[in-house]
Amino acid sequence: MFAASGEELIKVCKENNINLAEYAIRVEMENSDMSREEILEKMKKSLLVMKHSAEEGMNNEVYSVSGLIGGDAYKLRKYLETGKNLTGDIMVKAMARAISCSEVNASMGKIVAAPTAGSCGILPAVIITAAEKLNKGEEEMINALCTASAVGMIIARNATLAGAEGGCQAECGSAAAMASAAVVEMMGGTPEMALNAGAIVIKNILGLVCDPVAGLVEVPCAKRNFAGAVSALTTADLVMAGVMSKIPFDDTVSAMYKIGRSMPAELRETALGGCATTNRGIILSKKILGENN
Template sequence: MFVSSGQELKAICESRNIKIWQYTVESEMKRGYDEKTIFEQMKKNLEIMKISSNHGMENEVISVSGLIGGDAVKISDYSKSGLSLCGDFITKAMARALSCSEVNAAMGKIVAAPTAGSCGILPAAIISAGEKLNKSDESLVQALFTASGVGILIAQNASISGAEGGCQAECGSAAAMAAAAVVEMMGGSVGMALDAASIVIKNVLGLVCDPIAGLVEIPCAKRNIAGTVLSLTTADLVMSGVKSKIPFDDAVSAMNKVGKEMSCSLKETAMGGLAATPTGECLKKSALKLHKNSRI
């Protein structure tokens, strides 16, 4: 049984001098899986993440609806130009995030981490940070277990579903998971990792889920970019010594309450937000028309 709060997780990890990823692996082993099998499965997930985060940077991937596509290549090319204000590290991470979203929208294989709509954030953050820090695949796999542990806590105490809690629960959770994982990858403590997750949640609190035409493409793909950048910058923020004034558990609790108070029109129904704008309605019609014609 996994612990039910960040406070409990921190206490256990600190008392045993272990990381979140180690506790997460141990919890999986208690369910009857051996350590080798657990690591092999997560390594498979990592390989899929690598492919999906790179494919769109090298190929113009167009979604089935035609709503999105080809932008990951543009960002990737721009990252090599030397013109970016943010530098090649952040822009390449942005390209990776968008690549995953484009592959997903084109019916390619991705890892839902924690959902398909937020599939680009964790891969982009983990792989980019690993590349920057010269980390091995083993370290990346460990980071994914850290992210999983944080994701479990969010799922237990709030939601990772846009239909239940808005995009704060999808892209927000993914970014929180990624930030915590990157902090541990950088040598930060369990407390620091949870601080990073808390800061991310605070910064996305109230983010609505308003997919145009009900498809996780617009604005979802670009929110994956935003979530990736937020996770990486927050990791640096925490590693500099900045702490979250609001504990992780309180942040998750607040996200849960905000999600419940949010209107149904703002929770993946495509009835509010950007989906209900004049442009959103036009894009919906064009996407549905293309889908209808493709089935003839």
């Protein structure tokens, strides 16, 4: 039953009259010793961790061990309370939750790497915020995580989820694609529509490098999490309005992989290029690593 591509995934879902969430559950049941109930319970535990990491930084000023980032999710929460935001409560909440997860991760707190620690804020922020807006409960949120898993499996099989191999497009790009697809299905979209959302998200993030200052998953990683969350949510609306991707999901995944393999090592998590080697990036790196000369 395991699909090797997005095209095959859509075909399997149509033939069995199931959605992406159900597909992911059935595949997990086939490839593990777990029952449906055990799988959903395990996903529920992941959701609870996501909820905590998404709220912790909003309610408290959480700082990274290095001191490089922190307090931003709290600032966004306080800003939201002023009622003066431009993009609306949904977007600001999603931004705050995404950054909160990144801050919790950098403070050595507990997060869910979905699909990676560097992109851990995108899926929680999108799923939690969308469910809140759409009045969806825990069951729907768990199903959304299963949907995201189905999309993540296809990306992992045909490309990469690692920044060290494919740049940040492979981390935040994959996370945002998974999240957007999940929201589309949460809103009643078909598997084909969900993968269209994933395709559009990936197209819009192609070429994003991985350039962490001092080699830490903090700068510019945290800000890229909120950007990925916003992209996922806006793309879900785009697709639900009837807009489709001209480039199929499988082609965008292939393009992402080829671009990642073409990137020099300096732009793939080595901290030898991009933001990491800017004037301020070097200053921050030396301060963190205790290199004064």
